[in-house]
Amino acid sequence: NQNQFCDATNIYGNSGCNVPSSVSSKILINGGTVVNAHHKEVADVYIEDGIIVAVQPNIKVGDDIKVIDATGKFVMPGGIDPHTHLAMEFMGSETIDDFLSGQTAALAGGTTMHIDFVIPVNGSLSAGYEAYIEKATRSCMDYGFHMAITKWNETVSEEMEIMVNEKGMNSFKFFLAYKGSFMVNDELLMEGLKKCKSLGALAMVHAENGDAVFEGQKRMIELGITGPEGHALSRPPVLEGEATARAIRLISFVNTPLYVVHVMSIDAMEEIARARKSGQRVVGEPVVSGLLLNDSVLWDPDFHFAARYVMSPPIRTPGHGTALQAALAMGLLQLVGTDHCTFNSTQKALGIDDFRKIPNGVNGMEERMHLVWDTMVVSGQISVTDYVRITSTECNTCWVGSDADIIILNPNSSFEISSKSHHYRTDTNVYEGWRGKGKVEVTIAGGRVVWENDELKVIPGAGKYIEMPPFSYLFDGIDKADAKYLSSLRAPVKRSTT
Numbered sequence: 001n002q003n004q005f006c007d008a009t010n011i012y013g014n015s016g017c018n019v020p021s022s023v024s025s026k027i028l029i030n031g032g033t034v035v036n037a038h039h040k041e042v043a044d045v046y047i048e049d050g051i052i053v054a055v056q057p058n059i060k061v062g063d064d065i066k067v068i069d070a071t072g073k074f075v076m077p078g079g080i081d082p083h084t085h086l087a088m089e090f091m092g093s094e095t096i097d098d099f100l101s102g103q104t105a106a107l108a109g110g111t112t113m114h115i116d117f118v119i120p121v122n123g124s125l126s127a128g129y130e131a132y133i134e135k136a137t138r139s140c141m142d143y144g145f146h147m148a149i150t151k152w153n154e155t156v157s158e159e160m161e162i163m164v165n166e167k168g169m170n171s172f173k174f175f176l177a178y179k180g181s182f183m184v185n186d187e188l189l190m191e192g193l194k195k196c197k198s199l200g201a202l203a204m205v206h207a208e209n210g211d212a213v214f215e216g217q218k219r220m221i222e223l224g225i226t227g228p229e230g231h232a233l234s235r236p237p238v239l240e241g242e243a244t245a246r247a248i249r250l251i252s253f254v255n256t257p258l259y260v261v262h263v264m265s266i267d268a269m270e271e272i273a274r275a276r277k278s279g280q281r282v283v284g285e286p287v288v289s290g291l292l293l294n295d296s297v298l299w300d301p302d303f304h305f306a307a308r309y310v311m312s313p314p315i316r317t318p319g320h321g322t323a324l325q326a327a328l329a330m331g332l333l334q335l336v337g338t339d340h341c342t343f344n345s346t347q348k349a350l351g352i353d354d355f356r357k358i359p360n361g362v363n364g365m366e367e368r369m370h371l372v373w374d375t376m377v378v379s380g381q382i383s384v385t386d387y388v389r390i391t392s393t394e395c396n397t398c399w400v401g402s403d404a405d406i407i408i409l410n411p412n413s414s415f416e417i418s419s420k421s422h423h424y425r426t427d428t429n430v431y432e433g434w435r436g437k438g439k440v441e442v443t444i445a446g447g448r449v450v451w452e453n454d455e456l457k458v459i460p461g462a463g464k465y466i467e468m469p470p471f472s473y474l475f476d477g478i479d480k481a482d483a484k485y486l487s488s489l490r491a492p493v494k495r496s497t498t
């Protein structure tokens, strides 16, 4: 593939690989429509040393400055992908895209920051954190971490404090599925939720009932269904709905906010919508695959083709994706991730005789901005400002205050997706052959142009780890609700002692 990065040691060098065209960090973007989550206007944008210094019409600058003409184009914040798995050890394999290849691809697609999930090492959060900092040393774009909680004891509880107070993490994920590996039971979930609440950290769930999935898998194998279609059949929407509802009820009991990752079904979406309507602090994240794909591919007679689409929760029957799009448009779901988790054909083939062994996951980091634009904005389902909110700024309000990374999207240009031209390491692409309107022509990350004229100019090691503070807006007023609850308990019950 076309990964065009070079070593940090020769960024100013003579190695013949692509280097930053100008070390000058002054950029003027002329005449575009500048969009944020609430507003758009035609204006120029002037960037100096990675900071947006001015947004106004007719900015005048000297000759030493790189000028990019954005007339007729949209100038927007770079995308933030809230859900990725780079270089993750999972299901007997390790995801094929590491921090550098995944991020390089993301930058080519207009995403300038992502939040990856740290997996503890033998249950140790500190060891997991160290391992992921190591994995991320060659990062070429900004990144943050969520942390998975896979077992419970006093050490884990103390390490959660360290992660939040010293390591810049403000979210913890609980897998209610993957029995025998990552799955946690309700007792652990309750402990975790209480701890999250005390730390001001956002609890996240992978919502599928893992015990029932285990049962569903046995049922399929007994029926002789061993191919990729067995994956979808073994874990139907009802199991996602159940786990989503359970998590929502438990966070209501504990009184702490919840983020539901990869909402794939109407069943889960409706639980989230109902909870939000009743005032619960629940955020729902659909992912690109769930919005756009449907499960027919899992029945393809070619195992290798079908296996590409195996992820959890599974890609659903067609009605689910369109309902999730509508829910996103109406604000019932809040932001779009990818759950980028790639395995190549050889890795996927581990499950050729048994769908339970197919490593779960699909690509998306490079395609998200294009596919969401084409599916949601071009179709008229959402506005350009909504686009900025669901692909970028909503993520900021949940977690981060990132710096001013920018993309320029040309609405009149088109994109086409193929594994022949994508920038991942993986050899397949679940959106192979997709075409659409709207193309990210320029990506500016950390004040540098990293993608322009279909060329990448990334610097391994230039990406920064972004620390995320606890107690986001989702925690505002939680203490008041607690006080109200406690005072309601104090209503005295007078009982005679005789």
Ligand code: URP
Pocket: 085, 206, 262, 310, 311, 312, 313, 339, 341, 360, 361, 362
């Ligand atoms: O299939 C998936 N989703 N793989 C990544 C791990 C997860 O559950 O998020």
Ligand code: ZN
Pocket: 206, 261, 262, 312, 313
């Ligand atoms: Zn998950």
Ligand code: ZN
Pocket: 083, 084, 085, 261, 339, 341
């Ligand atoms: Zn995931």
Ligand code: ZN
Pocket: 112, 113, 142, 402, 403, 404, 405, 445, 446
């Ligand atoms: Zn940045």
